[in-house]
Amino acid sequence: MVRFCRVNDINVAYTLSGNGPPLLLMHGAEGSHRMFDQIIPPLAEHFTVIAYDQRDCGDTENPESSASLFDLAQDAEALLRALGYRKANVYGTSFGGRVAQVFALCHPESVDRLVLGSTWPLPHALDELNGDAVKEIATLRGRLPESAEALAEYFFPPSFLNVQPHLKDIFKSARPESERSQRRFRAVGDCPALDPGDVAAPTLLIAGELDRVVPAQLTTGMATMIKDSESIVLDGVGHAGCLQAPDVIARHIRRFCISTAKSGA
Template sequence: MDTIAANGTTIAFKRSGKGPPLLLLHGAEADHSMFDAFGKELAPHFTVIAYDQRDSGGTRNPPAPYGLDVLADDAAALIAALGHRRAHVFGTSLGGAIAQVLAVRHADRVDCLVLASSFRVGTQVSAINPAGFPKFAELRSRLPDSLPEFAEYFFTREYLSSHPEALNIFKGNTRTAEQRRRRGVILAQPIAIDLGTITAPTLVLAGSEDRLIPPDHTLSLAREIAGARAAKIAGVGHVGTIQNPAAVAAEVVAFLQNQ
């Protein structure tokens, strides 16, 4: 991991491959390492930049609270600090929400945009999955005892059965209580954006078996963004970049290389 100063933070990042820059934005529970296998699939085609958001991994930031706007400003500042005028941007789950804000606030920094397993910024999370989110929150509050059931919101049951090591992903969270608190209130910070103002060519991806963010909600983002494409990846849950990195990468590479 390397580090660089950007937007008042010290951002930890991993860079690999060669070609046009492609910035990867991880989910709420994760850090850059969720893209280890995915990045290897992309590296033959792009300069892959996977970084840790505030209060994640090796990034160090001030103790003040922040929302999606600040996280989007961080991403824009990182692109510039690494010497790029623009970059392709891939965001998954919360990372996809940050990417939406980035594409609106910093359109000059975004070449093409990919939103995976994400949700519409400004929508109450509880309204997206009213049956699933209360149970998800209850399971999270009982970690690590609830880990096997909690993990099924991210991976299919079949995948976990054949890859029990996937549970270790949730055991490696090293955030302090204060870091978890700040991460936990990101979506409580008010923000409104108009997806219709996004000018970057956009691809929206959903896993067909996503139990956390319903695929139909994710795919509906494409209807608000002019010219956006949408695709559903069969057999994968919320974290497709881990469950089937080759399939997700194939969609991303095909889209970006045809723009």
């Protein structure tokens, strides 16, 4: 059931599932809390899972002004406090991993263990690190809906799409540009001058072997920056790992966070 919490002049839409130490989930650029539908059940057996919609996403209602990564991190902190938690494990995927990095750097006291999936390091923009793919994705977006299948193959391996062809519909039904989507685009482009090497929380880096959006080495390379970290590459998985391998990712999150779990209300 979707609930709402008023923080920072925003009505944040969120769901709360399970029992145990809190685990805050941060979705990708054009996603919502619904991208975690498959991974929440196995996680909820061990955690109190908090999945929410960031500004200009899903059901969250917010002012008609652009947000920075600092704003998004502040929203996450305010939501956590409003729900009665002082500290949580955090899992951020894709752009959500960028929000999670800022959250961990600006609010280190609020993060127990950090899991970053298919993301890239601050302060770099993705077009600096994977420029050809970013340009091609933009071109394909401009040719929707006829380019839906080619665009889907950037996020999911063709073999997976053959088994789950309905995922192509995500791109076929993509909404035309709106003021909301433009604000979100500007938020995604924010590159604050923060150093991932300053992350204090123990960190697990999860990458997809076949990720064309954020190649695996961009994610696993952060292990050389974050002192207390480990990295995993998932065989046969593309960018949206939560949809392709939810049980596998949930297992890694459980192992990493529960081994020395310290989170609590």
